[in-house]
Amino acid sequence: MSYMTKAALRETYKKLRMLLKKEEIAAYNASILAQLQGRDWSDMKYVHTFLPIVAHNEPDMWQFIDFLRLYFPSSHIVVSRANAANYVMDNFLLTEGVTLKKNAWGIVEPVDGEKIDEKLLDAVIVPLLIADQHGNRVGYGKGFYDRFLAKCRKDCIKIGISYFEPVAGIIDVGPFDIPLDTLITPEKTHVFERD
Numbered sequence: 001m002s003y004m005t006k007a008a009l010r011e012t013y014k015k016l017r018m019l020l021k022k023e024e025i026a027a028y029n030a031s032i033l034a035q036l037q038g039r040d041w042s043d044m045k046y047v048h049t050f051l052p053i054v055a056h057n058e059p060d061m062w063q064f065i066d067f068l069r070l071y072f073p074s075s076h077i078v079v080s081r082a083n084a085a086n087y088v089m090d091n092f093l094l095t096e097g098v099t100l101k102k103n104a105w106g107i108v109e110p111v112d113g114e115k116i117d118e119k120l121l122d123a124v125i126v127p128l129l130i131a132d133q134h135g136n137r138v139g140y141g142k143g144f145y146d147r148f149l150a151k152c153r154k155d156c157i158k159i160g161i162s163y164f165e166p167v168a169g170i171i172d173v174g175p176f177d178i179p180l181d182t183l184i185t186p187e188k189t190h191v192f193e194r195d
Contacts (some may be wrong), residue, residue: 003169010136013129017057017163028163029060031186036064036191041072041123045192046116048078048091051100051108058127059161065094078116081109082144082166089148089155091116118151132169134159135179149178157181166190 004012041047047068060091068075076175080089082103092098092113099111104177126145128137137160149158160180165187183190 003171004167005171006141009130009167009170010141012080013164014056015139017129018152020057020163025057025060025163028186029063032059032161032184033063033067035184036125037067041068041075042087044072044075044122045048046076046078046120046124047125048080048121050127052127053106055106055110057163059163060162061125064125076116077112078121080148081111083108087142087144087147089144091118091121091148118148119153121156123157123159124149124152126158128162129182130164131160131162131183131190132168133166133190134169134173135181135183135190136170136173136177137180138170139171143176146176146178150176159184 049061049065050058052060052062067075071172077094078091079094080091080104082089084104092110093116095113098113100108101111102107122160125138126149126171128139131137137145149156152158158180161185162183162185165185166183179192181192183192
């Protein structure tokens with residue numbers, strides 16, 4: 001596939017993801033989980049992950065959360081709550097006692113809990129529709145994650161999760177777009193070199 005705009009890629013990959021069959025999604029999730037399990041999480045004290053929008057066929061991160069809790073109990077799992085008024089995300093520890101509720105976009109979010117500063121995060125698992133071969137990502141177009149990632153430490157590892165292999169490039173990458181360090185797809189783990 002040639003270079004495309006974010007809007008064109010967003011439209012294309014939203015449709016393609018909704019066309020996936022349940023069996024395909026289950027197989028893709030299993031492959032992505034296996035690759036996540038193959039990474040070394042021992043030095044990651046704070047790992048941020050998204051909670052999937054099931055109605056949008058987003059990759060299932062719940063098994064990864066269970067894996068981290070079981071094998072890396074000293075790692076803290078962090079999830080976000082979106083603020084629609086200013087397009088920022090507040091981050092909270094995901095503990096057994098936290099209440100989760102769907103927001104207006106169908107995203108499951110914490111209602112309460114202990115707030116966590118972005119600077120504490122060692123890794124962020126990033127949702128997306130598609131990425132390119134340079135680590136640039138296309139999400140839903142609201143800019144929540146770019147604002148959030150800009151507040152994280154420079155050494156925070158940004159790991160994108162997608163059912164689709166990266167495209168050649170995105171035409172309209174902007175100065176505030178934060179690229180991924182790694183992209184995990186069902187086929188493989190892509191690592192993007194930075195200068």
